[in-house]
Amino acid sequence: MSFISKFLPKRKPVEIKNNIPKEKASIKKTFAVYCHAHHGTSGEKLCPKCTALLATVMTRMNRCRYGITKPICDRCEYVSECFGARQARDFLTIMNSNRGRMFLKHPIMSVKHKFLSMGVDYARYEQQKKIDDKVKAKEKAAKERSKEKKSKK
Numbered sequence: 537m538s539f540i541s542k543f544l545p546k547r548k549p550v551e552i553k554n555n556i557p558k559e560k561a562s563i564k565k566t567f568a569v570y571c572h573a574h575h576g577t578s579g580e581k582l583c584p585k586c587t588a589l590l591a592t593v594m595t596r597m598n599r600c601r602y603g604i605t606k607p608i609c610d611r612c613e614y615v616s617e618c619f620g621a622r623q624a625r626d627f628l629t630i631m632n633s634n635r636g637r638m639f640l641k642h643p644i645m646s647v648k649h650k651f652l653s654m655g656v657d658y659a660r661y662e663q664q665k666k667i668d669d670k671v672k673a674k675e676k677a678a679k680e681r682s683k684e685k686k687s688k689k
């Protein structure tokens with residue numbers, strides 16, 4: 537540590553938020569809204585199918601390969617691998633077909649979930665852009681090398 541750095545303000549360590557509890561709460565509410573509307577249930581009770589699916593989702597989230605830095609499950613590229621193809625399809629149906637009702641019943645939670653989705657989409661877009669830029673840079677370098685070779689001949 538240099539002499540000057542002793543007097544500089546200390547940088548705060550980057551805080552990694554654990555969004556899993558909030559995501560779980562949001563998924564539980566979404567399932568409840570969906571099950572009430574489609575399967576005639578009410579209150580805390582869900583039908584057996586939704587209960588089983590929700591239990592699977594909660595268990596998988598506890599063992600998520602990403603840990604607490606996980607993306608939200610309905611935007612995750614491993615959702616089929618993680619939940620199984622049929623359960624992933626049912627899960628995505630519930631999460632996607634329910635947005636209007638969720639917004640009416642739980643507007644704040646719904647908006648927060650939307651922001652999280654946008655965050656995941658943006659991070660994925662940035663990641664893809666970096667990959668594309670690297671590929672383009674490699675292609676450009678290869679073209680320039682072949683041009684140089686031709687001009688030397």
Ligand code: SF4
Nearest residue numbers: 597600609612615618
């Ligand atoms: S679907 Fe993706 S984010 Fe969700 S628990 Fe599985 S691996 Fe983690």
Ligand SMILES: [Zn+2]
Nearest residue numbers: 571575583586
């Ligand atoms: Zn149900």
